[in-house]
Amino acid sequence: MFERPKAGQRALLVHLQFPGADFESDRQEFIELARSAGAEIVDVIGGSRREPDPGLFVGSGKAQEIADTVAATGAELVIFNHALSPSQERNLEKIAKARVLDRAGLILDIFATRARSHEGKLQVELAQLQHIATRLIRGWTHLERQRGGGIGLRGPGETQLEMDRRLIRDRIGTLKRHLEVVRGRRAQSRKARERNSVPTVSLVGYTNAGKSTLFNALTGDATFASNQLFATLDTTVRRLALKSGETVLLADTVGFIRDLPHDLIAAFRATLEEARDASLLLHVVDAADPERMSRIGQVEDVLREIGALEVPRLQVFNKIDLRDSEAPRIERDEHGAPARVYVSARTGVGLDLLREAILERLQPGLPESELVLPPSAARLRAQLFTQHAVRAEAIDEGGNFHLRVAMPYQRLRGLCAAAGVPPPPAPAHLIEEWELSP
Structure with missing residues (x-):
């Protein structure tokens, strides 16, 4: 056993290739995720396997390579670009003598640093507690100690581990009650908008596709936007005037990513329902991303999981200014309805076409x-x-x-x-x- 460090930014990254995965694309995204969390990357260890090892995820030889690299680089943290079971994390920590974090834990950490609103902070805390609830039996030696021995505290008491579990359960219950109140308020707001027949258009897309920049360009708002993963988490709603004089509500939602933790999806249910209950989804795609078609499929997987796949969608291919000879235009489906719009939120090219397409898609309803x-x-x-x-x-x-x-x-x-x-x-x-x- 070892005493786990309370902090640590020096990180060793581990990314393995499995059959059917795009190794280089996934590796680069992993590095960006780690940097977004503020990690100081000391090295990246690669490899390939047909399937994960039940006890270590990696093989014993690779686990020893990780331990040797930790010792040589002074890494305080080992981050895996994969989902690890609690027992795999515990076994790897014993060998590496360093804290181990999996992909879900890394994404949750990024969300914790980006949440700004009270609701966003509640959602992230709930997801984090649900994630660590099964991971308390790890390298903390103090968790096995009994309370007791002091005046007023003598007796069998409960172990620190049992007390921590109880406190986590109580806190999870409190957070869920608070978020149910938030969810009720959101539902009331949606009903009010429906009574007033105000359509809601929600922006969805893979993280870093330019949703917040597009939101700002359309509404004239000043929502924080940056070229980084998960730049914004909190849903922002503003009015958007269309050419007809009609007004709709435009909602900017959290970005999606491959293998988004299920705890996070559950915690952000109230926020994600803005997408599920929208009149129209603008699926923002990074037109300059060579993996854009794969990203489209990954976003649709999340939409399916939250029950929003049946909501009408209009694809918005953003960042055409980064592509040679890509002109702003509207592409239509076999029924003549707008299916894709090519724009640049940064330069403003094609935004008038996007407004026209939004109006055309909403008017039939x-x-x-x-x-x-x-x-x-x-x-x-x-x-x-x-x-x-x-x-x-x-x-x-x-x-x-x-x-x-x-x-x-x-x-x-x-x-x-x-x-x-x-x-x-x-x-x-x-x-x-x-x-x-x-």
């Missing part, structure tokens, strides 16, 4: 109303046409305009009130909600 306007309401009629809200029009013998309009009902009612024109009847689902409201 907007509620339609039948509106009759007298000839004196020509100004309101012109407004509706300017906002691209008119789906069909007919004129009767008295010169009245019969319009079929697609826009949020609350907004249409406001326009009618401003023009002094009776609004059309409210949709049935809104009448039911108003009747049920206290």
Whole structure:
């Protein structure tokens, strides 16, 4: 046994290749993750295996190589780019005489340093506690000591390990209760937006695809954006004005990554539901990333896990300024609907096309109303046409305009009130909600 160091930034990285994996791409991402956590990388050990060793994950020879490198470099921490079981971590620590951290622990550590809001900090703490709850029986010698022996503390007591486990269980319960309150508030906010027929568009994508930069470029906001993994964690929602005069809510969400820890997905459930309940997802892709197609699949795996795969998606190929001869454009699917938009959030090229594509993808889902306007309401009629809200029009013998309009009902009612024109009847689902409201 050994006393585990309380801190340590000097890290030895271990990355093995398994069948079907892209070794070099995964290795480079691993190095970026370690740097994002503030690690001082002393060396990177590679290798290949068909399958993990049950006891050490690596073979005994590779484990000894790790121990020798730790001794030679003075590494305080060994980080694996793989998921390790608690027993594998414990066995490796005994051999290496250094603290061992797996990929999930590394990502959780990065999230802990990036969380800014109260909600984000609660989510990260919950994920960390759930992760370490099964990893308490490790190199801490003090955890085996009994409480007792002092005045007022004599008796069998409980071991430090048992007390730590109990404290963790209690804290996990408290965090879950707090996050349920947060989740309830988010659900109420979403219901309010639905009542007001305000569509929500959520940005999703692999981490470092440029989501926050795109968010800032579209909304004029100043959300922190940086060329690093998981630059922002906390969901930010701002209004986005489209060319029609329509307003939608744009939400910037946490970035996804390969093998995102399940504890983290569970803890961030309230945040990720912003994506699941959105009217449209903008899947931001780094157009300059040679692994972009693989990244698309990995993001869709996470969307599937949180139940958001059925939400309509529009792919946004960002960073075209880093590619030669890549022009801003909209690519359409077989039905003629926008499927991909090529833009550069950094230079602003193609953002007008993106706004047009968002509007086109949202308009089919907007509620339609039948509106009759007298000839004196020509100004309101012109407004509706300017906002691209008119789906069909007919004129009767008295010169009245019969319009079929697609826009949020609350907004249409406001326009009618401003023009002094009776609004059309409210949709049935809104009448039911108003009747049920206290």
